[in-house]
Every structure is written in C-alpha cells, then in structure tokens.
Amino acid sequence: MEELDTEIEVGELLDVIEYDYPTFHLSMDCFWCNVVSGSLVLKEHEAARWLSKEELDSVEWLPADVTLIDKIGSCL
Numbered sequence: 334m335e336e337l338d339t340e341i342e343v344g345e346l347l348d349v350i351e352y353d354y355p356t357f358h359l360s361m362d363c364f365w366c367n368v369v370s371g372s373l374v375l376k377e378h379e380a381a382r383w384l385s386k387e388e389l390d391s392v393e394w395l396p397a398d399v400t401l402i403d404k405i406g407s408c409l
Contacts, residue, residue, distance in 0.1 A: 339371030348404055352397035359397050
C-alpha cells in the first residue's frame with residue numbers, strides 16, 4: 334500500500350536474496366503475491382509494467398534480481 338497504493342495478499346515465500354553491492358549489502362525477502370484491490374499507482378518508482386513469462390528476459394534486471402527472475406520464470 335505504501336509504495337503502490339494497492340492492497341495485496343502476501344502468499345508463499347519465493348526466495349531470500351542476499352547480494353553485495355559495492356556500497357551496501359541487500360537482504361530481500363521475496364513472496365508470491367496477489368493484487369486484492371487498487372491500480373498500482375507508482376509513488377516511489379519511475380516505471381512498472383506487467384510481464385508475461387516470455388517477456389521476463391526483455392528487461393535489464395539489476396544484479397540482485399537476476400537469480401530471482403530465473404526462479405520466477407521456472408515456476409510459471
């Protein structure tokens with residue numbers, strides 16, 4: 334709700350990503366989620382879009398996201 338003005342239902346834990354960037358360490362818990370209500374208003378982000386499984390490789394993902402995207406693609 335805070336960043337997207339959208340109510341979501343948090344589901345099963347997908348993965349915990351640990352990644353060392355040059356200036357900080359990222360620890361990111363990632364969950365499967367469903368949109369309950371709202372229309373994804375971008376409050377903190379510059380861009381967003383829905384991607385099909387076939388489109389996942391069309392985005393230049395940040396290094397920490399790459400293993401997660403591979404896992405999502407294999408689950409869909």
